[in-house]
Every structure is written in C-alpha cells, then in structure tokens.
Amino acid sequence: MATDLRLAQNPDADALLSRSPLAALIGMLLDQQVPMEWAFSGPHTLLERLGGGDLDAHRIADYDPEAFAALCSEKPAVHRYPGSMAKRIQQLCAYLDEHYDGDAETLWRDAATGPELLARLEELPGFGRQKAQIFLALLGKQLGVQPEGWREAAGAYGEKNSFRSVADITGPASLVKVRAFKQEAKAAKASGASGASGAGGAAKK
The missing domain is CATH 1.10.340 (Endonuclease III; domain 1)
Structure with a gap:
C-alpha cells in the first residue's frame, strides 16, 4: 500500500x-x-x-x-x-x-476479479455488502487495487467523482462534499419515511 x-x-x-x-x-x-x-x-x-x-x-x-x-x-x-x-x-x-x-493484504493481492474481491470482503466479520463495496471502491480509487470489474462490483461507490463515501475523500474539500451527500441522503430517507407513515395513516382513516 x-x-x-x-x-x-x-x-x-x-x-x-x-x-x-x-x-x-x-x-x-x-x-x-x-x-x-x-x-x-x-x-x-x-x-x-x-x-x-x-x-x-x-x-x-x-x-x-x-x-x-x-x-x-x-x-x-x-x-x-x-x-x-x-x-x-x-x-x-x-x-x-x-x-x-x-x-x-492477501485479501486483495491475488483477487482476479472485482466480484471475487467483493465476495471476500463480504465474508469478513462486521462487513456487510455496503461496507464491502465502499472498501472495494477505496481500494480501487485510492490504493491502485483494480481487478477486472472492480467498479461494477463496487456499485455506485465505484463511480467516478461520486463523493458518496470515504472512497472519495482525499482531503478537507472532498470530505465536505461527502458529508453533504450523506446529509442529503439522510434527509431524503427521513422524508420518504415520513411520507410513507402519513400515507399509511390516511389509509387507516
């Protein structure tokens, strides 16, 4: 590394x-x-x-x-x-x-493809799919670990300049962008949950 x-x-x-x-x-x-x-x-x-x-x-x-x-x-x-x-x-x-x-490092040193590496990461204790994809994106974007199909395996986190996760943080400016993205996503999720709750309440009436 x-x-x-x-x-x-x-x-x-x-x-x-x-x-x-x-x-x-x-x-x-x-x-x-x-x-x-x-x-x-x-x-x-x-x-x-x-x-x-x-x-x-x-x-x-x-x-x-x-x-x-x-x-x-x-x-x-x-x-x-x-x-x-x-x-x-x-x-x-x-x-x-x-x-x-x-x-x-053996986890990714000999991984032949992105899906293979993602599967290895998902097997780690404490690593669900989202965490595994974010770490895969970090490996590909910042650590030069780029087996075939790594971007696709990382999902949205593998997209260029997405500023969705730690994989895109290279300094204070990008940290601000990632934080903004997370806040927007959290607000959208809360709004959606509130809307669903309101719809459910209306249906019950």
Missing part, C-alpha cells in the same frame, strides 16, 4: 492507514455511528496502546478479550461503543489469522 490516505485528517493516523492494510480494514470496520475521522483514527490509537511498529492480527486475535475491551475503552475511546467494537475487531483479526495467515 503505497499511497497517502487522508481519511483520519490526522498526519500520524493517516500515515498508518496508508502503510498498513490491517489498519485500513479496522478503520473501515469502525466507520459506523461515529464521525469518519474518529473511526479511521482508531487504528492509530490502538497501535499507540499496544506498542510496536504495526498492528498485528495474530496478536490482537489472541489478546485477552477483557483487557482488549479495556484498552479500546480508554479515553479517547476508539469508538462510541468501544466494548462491542473491541469484540468485532478481535473477530476480524481472528478471521484474518485463520484464513489469510494474518496478512490483510
């Missing part, structure tokens, strides 16, 4: 994401119900507390669960829900340890 990711908006955290495939995967795992910068700063926070030069899937998987949860819960916590996310991080690392010998 030789690129400069700017997802945490913090030089040290972004440097780790840029050189560590496992850090990038953990950041993607944490990217829910918290601001993106918080999620992608999580791996660097973990590394500072664990010590060493990089995150190690085998070490994290074998860490005492209670001690690891406590480590994730120290302030600043790695996530709004540090206990449940500590468990998910360990599950992810255990899966990587068992299926990829702890080497996260």
Whole structure:
C-alpha cells in the first residue's frame, strides 16, 4: 500500500492507514455511528496502546478479550461503543489469522476479479455488502487495487467523482462534499419515511 490516505485528517493516523492494510480494514470496520475521522483514527490509537511498529492480527486475535475491551475503552475511546467494537475487531483479526495467515493484504493481492474481491470482503466479520463495496471502491480509487470489474462490483461507490463515501475523500474539500451527500441522503430517507407513515395513516382513516 503505497499511497497517502487522508481519511483520519490526522498526519500520524493517516500515515498508518496508508502503510498498513490491517489498519485500513479496522478503520473501515469502525466507520459506523461515529464521525469518519474518529473511526479511521482508531487504528492509530490502538497501535499507540499496544506498542510496536504495526498492528498485528495474530496478536490482537489472541489478546485477552477483557483487557482488549479495556484498552479500546480508554479515553479517547476508539469508538462510541468501544466494548462491542473491541469484540468485532478481535473477530476480524481472528478471521484474518485463520484464513489469510494474518496478512490483510492477501485479501486483495491475488483477487482476479472485482466480484471475487467483493465476495471476500463480504465474508469478513462486521462487513456487510455496503461496507464491502465502499472498501472495494477505496481500494480501487485510492490504493491502485483494480481487478477486472472492480467498479461494477463496487456499485455506485465505484463511480467516478461520486463523493458518496470515504472512497472519495482525499482531503478537507472532498470530505465536505461527502458529508453533504450523506446529509442529503439522510434527509431524503427521513422524508420518504415520513411520507410513507402519513400515507399509511390516511389509509387507516
């Protein structure tokens, strides 16, 4: 992974994401119900507390669960829900340890096609289809991982200049665009739900 990711908006955290495939995967795992910068700063926070030069899937998987949860819960916590996310991080690392010998990059290094890579990502603990597609788009757009059919497999997140997700964030300006897109989508969803509720109420009358 030789690129400069700017997802945490913090030089040290972004440097780790840029050189560590496992850090990038953990950041993607944490990217829910918290601001993106918080999620992608999580791996660097973990590394500072664990010590060493990089995150190690085998070490994290074998860490005492209670001690690891406590480590994730120290302030600043790695996530709004540090206990449940500590468990998910360990599950992810255990899966990587068992299926990829702890080497996260193996996930995409030899993937022949976009659909194959998407399927591998969807098998990861904590990765549903949407999260898998967003990470696939991040790999293709910013990390040069572009197996045949990767854009199609990533769906709308693979489109050029879509500014839909972290895959499109390269700095403060693009972060603003992605945030605006998410807010518009959230408002549209809320409006649709409200309309459906109103229609249902009218039908009952």
